[in-house]
Amino acid sequence: MSVQIAIIGCGGMAGGHLNAYLKIHEVAPEKAELVAVCDPVKERAEEFANRAKEKTGKRPGVYDDTDKMLANEDLDGANICTPHAFHHVNAIKCLNAGVNVIVEKPIGITVKATQAIIQAAEANGKIAATAENIRRMPSRRTAHWLMNQKQMLGDMTMFFAQHASYREPDPEANWHWRLDLNLGGGGMVMDSGAHYCDTLCYLFGEPDTVYARVAQLQDLKVTKNGQLIQNEQEDTWTATINFKSGTIGTWTCTWAAPGHAFNHVVYYGTEGCLLDDGDIFHGPFDGAKVVLKDGTTYTMEALKADYMADLSKEEKDRLFPHGLTDGVQLECYDFVDAIENGRPPEINAEMGLKAKAVAEAIYESGVAGQAVNYDDVVSGKIETYQNPINEARGL
Ligand SMILES: NC(=O)c1ccc[n+]([C@@H]2O[C@H](COP(=O)([O-])OP(=O)(O)OC[C@H]3O[C@@H](n4cnc5c(N)ncnc54)[C@H](O)[C@@H]3O)[C@@H](O)[C@H]2O)c1
Known part of the structure; x- marks a missing residue:
C-alpha cells in the first residue's frame, strides 16, 4: 500500500x-x-x-x-x-x-x-x-560539490552575506503570528534565516562560536483588531560566525538603512570565490559564478551541468x-x-536542531552581549533569549 x-x-x-x-x-x-x-x-x-x-x-x-x-x-x-x-x-x-x-x-x-x-x-x-x-536544489547541491568534493576554491576561508535596504514602517499593516515572539520564536534570523543557517551547516559544518548584535532600529508597530501592537521582530542583525573548520563568516541584514541599498553574497576559498547574486537567505542561486585567482570564470549553469554529469545513477536517483x-x-x-x-x-530533527541552533546562537549572543559557544546553545545550556518563549509555551 x-x-x-x-x-x-x-x-x-x-x-x-x-x-x-x-x-x-x-x-x-x-x-x-x-x-x-x-x-x-x-x-x-x-x-x-x-x-x-x-x-x-x-x-x-x-x-x-x-x-x-x-x-x-x-x-x-x-x-x-x-x-x-x-x-x-x-x-x-x-x-x-x-x-x-x-x-x-x-x-x-x-x-x-x-x-x-x-x-x-x-x-x-x-x-x-x-x-x-x-539545500536540495541543484545550484545549492552544486555549491556543496564544488566546495567540498571538487575543492575548486581550495580551502574555504570566509564568506560575506550582507543586505541593506529600507522599509518604511507601516502601522496600518495587519498583525500576523510571525510578529509575536511567543508564536514565531524570533524574526527573520530564524524564519527565512532558517534556510541560510541550514545552508551554512551544509557548506561549512558546525559553528564553533557566534557573536551577534540583533536590533529593531525602527519602531515597528502593526494593527491587531484596531489596536496598535508592537511587532517584536528584529529589523537588523549582524553576526560573525566562526566554524569548527576554521571558516569565518559575517551574515548581516537590515531593512532600516535609508539612502543606499546593497546586497552582496560571496564565499571565498584560498583559490577563488563563489560570487552569488541572490538574496541572503536562499542561495547560492542559479546566477552565481565561480571566479578563480587567475580570473577564470565558470557560470553556475555550466557547473551544474558538470555536477550532474559527475553523479552516479544511484546518486542521481537518490538526490533527484x-x-x-x-x-x-x-x-x-x-x-x-x-x-x-x-x-x-536526509535531514532528520537532529540536523534541523543544528541549523536552528545557529539562529538561536545569534539571538543568545545578542542578549548576552558577547560571543556564545554554539555547542552550549545546541545542548540548551545557554537559553536566556528562549526562556520566556519556553515559559509561554509551557516547555
Ligand atoms: N520552506 C519554506 O520555504 C517556507 C516558506 C514559508 C513558510 N514556511 C514555514 O511553514 C510554516 C507555516 O508557515 P505559513 O507561511 O504557511 O503560515 P500560514 O499562517 O500561512 O499558515 C499556517 C496555517 O496553520 C494553521 N494553524 C494554526 N494553528 C494550528 C494548529 N494548532 N494546528 C494546525 N493548524 C494550525 C493556520 O490556520 C494556517 O492555515 C512555518 O513553519 C514557516 O516557517 C516555510
Whole structure:
C-alpha cells in the first residue's frame, strides 16, 4: 500500500506541500496518498481536499483538529506546516500515535521544543524529519560539490552575506503570528534565516562560536483588531560566525538603512570565490559564478551541468528522483521514501536542531552581549533569549 500522508496546517507553505504530493502522484502514483488534511480554519482544509480530488480523483478526509484526525485515520506520515509555536505540539501528538512526521523549518520554536520532538521520535521509534527545501536544489547541491568534493576554491576561508535596504514602517499593516515572539520564536534570523543557517551547516559544518548584535532600529508597530501592537521582530542583525573548520563568516541584514541599498553574497576559498547574486537567505542561486585567482570564470549553469554529469545513477536517483529538482517536492519524496524503506531521512530533527541552533546562537549572543559557544546553545545550556518563549509555551 502507498504511504498514507496528512497535512497539518493548510496555510501558505502547506500549499507547496500539497503541490508536492500532487506532483509525486503524477510521477509515482503508487508512492504516496494524501488521505487527510487538517486546519482549525476548516475552510482551508476543505479547499486543499478539493484541490487534491480535482487532481487525483480521491478526496482526503477533512479535519479541524489533530486529535480527531489521528483517531480517525490510519496514517504513516504527517507534514506539519503550522505556525512555529504549534510545530512540537502537533509533531509530538503524531509521533505518540505512531505517525512519522516532517516538520517545517525551523523545526521546534526553541531548542527545548526541538529536543522534545527528537525525544518523542526516539521513544516511539518513528521518523522526525526537518522540511528544509533549499539545500536540495541543484545550484545549492552544486555549491556543496564544488566546495567540498571538487575543492575548486581550495580551502574555504570566509564568506560575506550582507543586505541593506529600507522599509518604511507601516502601522496600518495587519498583525500576523510571525510578529509575536511567543508564536514565531524570533524574526527573520530564524524564519527565512532558517534556510541560510541550514545552508551554512551544509557548506561549512558546525559553528564553533557566534557573536551577534540583533536590533529593531525602527519602531515597528502593526494593527491587531484596531489596536496598535508592537511587532517584536528584529529589523537588523549582524553576526560573525566562526566554524569548527576554521571558516569565518559575517551574515548581516537590515531593512532600516535609508539612502543606499546593497546586497552582496560571496564565499571565498584560498583559490577563488563563489560570487552569488541572490538574496541572503536562499542561495547560492542559479546566477552565481565561480571566479578563480587567475580570473577564470565558470557560470553556475555550466557547473551544474558538470555536477550532474559527475553523479552516479544511484546518486542521481537518490538526490533527484524522477528528475525532480524542486526542493519541496524533493523533501516530501525523501520523507515518503524514508518511511517506505525504513531508512533515516536526509535531514532528520537532529540536523534541523543544528541549523536552528545557529539562529538561536545569534539571538543568545545578542542578549548576552558577547560571543556564545554554539555547542552550549545546541545542548540548551545557554537559553536566556528562549526562556520566556519556553515559559509561554509551557516547555
Ligand atoms: N520552506 C519554506 O520555504 C517556507 C516558506 C514559508 C513558510 N514556511 C514555514 O511553514 C510554516 C507555516 O508557515 P505559513 O507561511 O504557511 O503560515 P500560514 O499562517 O500561512 O499558515 C499556517 C496555517 O496553520 C494553521 N494553524 C494554526 N494553528 C494550528 C494548529 N494548532 N494546528 C494546525 N493548524 C494550525 C493556520 O490556520 C494556517 O492555515 C512555518 O513553519 C514557516 O516557517 C516555510
